[in-house]
Amino acid sequence: MYYLGIPDHEFIRGKTPMTKEEIRILTIAKAQINPDSIIWDVGAGTGSLSIEAALSALNGHVYAIERNHEGIDLIQQNAAKFKAKNLTAILGEAPSALLDLPSCDVAFIGGSGGKLSEILTFIDDKLKVGGRLIINAITIETMYEALQFLKEMENYSYHAFSAQITRFDAIGRYHMGKAQNPITIISCTKLKNRR
Numbered sequence: 001m002y003y004l005g006i007p008d009h010e011f012i013r014g015k016t017p018m019t020k021e022e023i024r025i026l027t028i029a030k031a032q033i034n035p036d037s038i039i040w041d042v043g044a045g046t047g048s049l050s051i052e053a054a055l056s057a058l059n060g061h062v063y064a065i066e067r068n069h070e071g072i073d074l075i076q077q078n079a080a081k082f083k084a085k086n087l088t089a090i091l092g093e094a095p096s097a098l099l100d101l102p103s104c105d106v107a108f109i110g111g112s113g114g115k116l117s118e119i120l121t122f123i124d125d126k127l128k129v130g131g132r133l134i135i136n137a138i139t140i141e142t143m144y145e146a147l148q149f150l151k152e153m154e155n156y157s158y159h160a161f162s163a164q165i166t167r168f169d170a171i172g173r174y175h176m177g178k179a180q181n182p183i184t185i186i187s188c189t190k191l192k193n194r195r
Contacts, residue, residue: 002055004028011048012078016071018046019110019136022165023183028052030187031106031132036060038104042094042119043067043111047075047087053106054084061086063101067093067113095122103128109135109146116142120149124194133188143184150188158188 005025011018019027033039033053037060041050044064054062064075064087075089090097095118107123109116120133127133133156137143143160150158165180 004052004056006048006052006082008048010081011046011051012074012081013046014070014074016046016068016074017111019049020165020180022180023136023163023185024049024052026163026185027108027134027136028056030134030185031108033057033106034060037106038102039063039106039108040098040101040104040123041065041108041110042098042123043109043113044075044089045071045110047071047078047089049108049110050075050087050089051078051082051084053108054079054087055082058086060105061088063088063090063104065090065092065094065097067091067097094119098122098126101126104131106132106134109133112142116145117149120146120153124153124155124190127190129190129192131190133186133190135186135188137184137186138181143186146186150186153194155192155194156188156190158186160184160186 033056037057039062044066050064079087164182166177168175
């Protein structure tokens with residue numbers, strides 16, 4: 001049986017960035033995934049979020065888009081490890097790597113390669129009405145660009161919050177906090193089509 005929040009150490013890692021356990025839990029909760037959801041994960045990294053999404057949507061499908069070969073290898077290894085047979089890893093850069101994908105119910109953006117506005121425009125055309133868009137921003141610039149885009153689009157309800165996770169490790173008899181990088185999560189619902 002699957003329980004949300006796979007521990008980080010369970011994933012095959014390498015040097016590719018990975019969405020950490022606590023952020024994955026928040027992101028998946030905000031996505032409101034249904035068992036038959038079609039999900040895009042843009043900038044999937046190691047595929048940790050893609051795996052959690054695939055295990056939440058057992059009758060749906062996850063498309064994990066990653067531009068680095070190492071990331072694709074890790075996504076495939078992790079998909080095999082967690083038996084996520086409803087996950088397809090796609091090597092390529094968004095938005096061009098999204099062209100042949102079916103419309104989605106949920107879209108995650110974890111990395112944009114400097115093409116956030118282009119990616120958001122493309123996703124807006126393919127995200128179903130009522131669908132969820134979740135943007136995990138690690139930089140102020142990404143957060144600002146995403147919020148400006150959503151404000152101008154006028155067809156989403158959205159809110160943003162920042163999460164700062166501190167994990168406590170045993171140091172002898174004591175415990176010391178080790179802060180993780182803060183993340184801004186922008187959680188959106190598509191209200192209507194633009195045209």
